[in-house]
Amino acid sequence: MDERIKRLTTPELARTFAKNARERGHPELEIQALAHARTLQGIQAGYTTPAELAIASALYAYEEEQSRIKGRTFRANRTRQMLAKRGALGAAERMVLSPQPSVGYEVLQEAGLQDLSFEAIIVQFPGEFSEIAVQAAQARLDGRPPPIPPKPSADCDVDASAPVVLDSEAREFLAGFNDPSIWFQANWLPRYRTTTQAIARDLAEGRLDEPFDLLWKSIHNDISNAGRGVLKYDTVDAMRDEFLQVLREIHEDGSPANFEFIVERFETWKTEGRTDKVPHLLIARAFAGVHPQRYHTTVDASSQDRILDWFAQHTGHQVPRSTNWAVRAQALVKHLDRVDVFGRDIHARNIFPWFVLDQLRGRAATTNGPPGHSPRPASAFADLPAAQRLLELRHNLVQNALFAQLEEEFGAGTVWTEYPTGTGGFADAYVRHADQSCTLYEIKIADTATQVVRQAMGQLLEYSFRAGGLEPVQLFAVGEPALDEATRRFLERMRADFNLEIDYLQVELPDDTSALVN
Known part of the structure; x- marks a missing residue:
């Protein structure tokens, strides 16, 4: 020098x-x-x-x-x-x-x-x-291909031998999740399974167009809803070759280490001004969609962190110290496999964490689900015994009528159906009032109001007052029969002597609805 x-x-x-x-x-x-x-x-x-x-x-x-x-x-x-x-x-x-x-x-x-x-x-x-x-x-x-580095263990800071202990709340959540009539089982699960199977076929045969659109451009793709996490379509289209290459690399290597490498690449693109943000949720969704055997569907990192606390408290899960979404997601999946309640159904296993999140949001009255009602399809009950199928279809009709009746009474934007109760169940109808208090409704199909109240009361009390429940200001047992005098006096006594605000609501269906359930 x-x-x-x-x-x-x-x-x-x-x-x-x-x-x-x-x-x-x-x-x-x-x-x-x-x-x-x-x-x-x-x-x-x-x-x-x-x-x-x-x-x-x-x-x-x-x-x-x-x-x-x-x-x-x-x-x-x-x-x-x-x-x-x-x-x-x-x-x-x-x-x-x-x-x-x-x-x-x-x-x-x-x-x-x-x-x-x-x-x-x-x-x-x-x-x-x-x-x-x-x-x-x-x-x-x-100019040669680099050697493949050894993959760091995703669970290196987790004791895999720690016992899995399900407390009463965890068992109740699992019981509620396994109800075949809930939206998770009847609607989401079959669509999610079909979607991941289609992605696997396309990638195995080298067809990338459909997975590209599904994983990088779709807001909702039956794996998860990306919401505001999506990138601008113009950005994705302009960088199509780069995004296709990322998809190939995810297919070849689904490890948490590769997840972090992919995130870092997007961070570089953001620094260079090629993207307006780092789409963490989209990247996680791509890993979850391509590798459902490794990752669950709660692809938003903050949402995952929320449920990890619940799994740690109620199932003995040990949360990895790493903040890498993929490390934490893979560790939770391995923990759920050790729980051994899903058998070989990896898709049911993968949506259970979102079920937990839904219940926790219900407790806090922050459910992402908008007010409204989505009638369950008749196909949701196709595998039930004939007698039970008729009851469920009738229940569906009553729920449709109840929603319309409540929305007319309380106004649009105040009524939910199938609302998560925070105890592992779903209320047939839920009304949120201006002061943030709520009213709960439970439908039962029975021949008398006495039977309706008898069947509904246990669920109403559990949804309301079990730890984590909704604490409503009023409860309603809902049925088709007219309220008889004995049941009216019983409910009055519940209110007067036990300070339990419970009542009965009759919902009458048109006579021609019987043909719809046969």
Whole structure:
């Protein structure tokens, strides 16, 4: 290095020297001065060892080249965050072990600065890095496929031998979930199973168009509802080749480690302005859709964290310390397999966590389900014995009429049907009042009002006052028969002597409805 450059003590002085050297036609001095400026900048940032300073210099060289290309100052925020979080050596090793070369590597290679890449630095300082990282770095520099790194165990901080203990609430939730007539079982489960099977067939046969649309562009695809987590369609279409490649990589490697690599790639795209956000939910949904044997359907990380607390409290689940969605999701799936209540039905297993979330939201009156009523299809009862099927179909008709009656009385946007009770069940109808109090309705198909009240009361009390229940201000047993005098007096006594606000509501169906259930 030129002695004049060696005497420069700040990166600013070195860059000024480089600028002057370039303007005066001394490119060799410019190169030396820029290298010295990067080293001085690394020292100012707190890097000390030769390997750390080389990594810092590589970062600064990448930023300089990107600034030149873009015509404006560029700062590699994501890479800087990784260096701050993992340290210079750990961040460089992690990026080199990624299945795809980083943007920084490609930019430096294109500029003829490959010797400044993390790969070149790892090869230069092999004693500072793992053997697999050195092999991967050399392979990339040689243009060869990198070796496959060993997959870290997703459960490395979880004791898989810890006992699985279901308390009474967990058993009640499972019992409620296994009711074949609920929406989860009758509507969602068959659609979810069909969707994942179609994705598996398409990917196995190399057909990517349908999975591409389903996983990257659809708001709701029977795996999960992406809501506001979707990307702009124009963005997805403009980056179609990149998204198809991500889909291929997810298909080839469904590990939590690859999940994190994919997230980091999207973070790079966001930093470069190619996407407006990192679609964490879409990425998780893609992993869940392609690998249902490994991941459940609660793909929103904050929602998963909420249910993990419940599983820890009520089933003995040990939550991994890692905050990686895939690590936590895979650990929960393995825990549910150990519970051994779903048999080989991985799809039922995978939607049970969302059932739990639905119940917890019901407790807090924050259910995502909008007010309204979706009549259950007749096909939901097709496998039931004939007598039970008739009762369920009749129940459906009464529920339709009850919803219309309540909405007329209380107004649109105040009435839900099949509302999660927080105890593992679903209320036939639920009205939320302006003061956030609620009223509960339970339908029973019986010949007399006495029988309706007798059959409904247990569920109404459990939905209302069991731990985690809805605590309504009023309960209604709902049936078709007229209220008889004895039952009226009984309900009056419940209100007067026991302070239990319970009443009876008659719902009358038109005479021609009998043909609809036969």
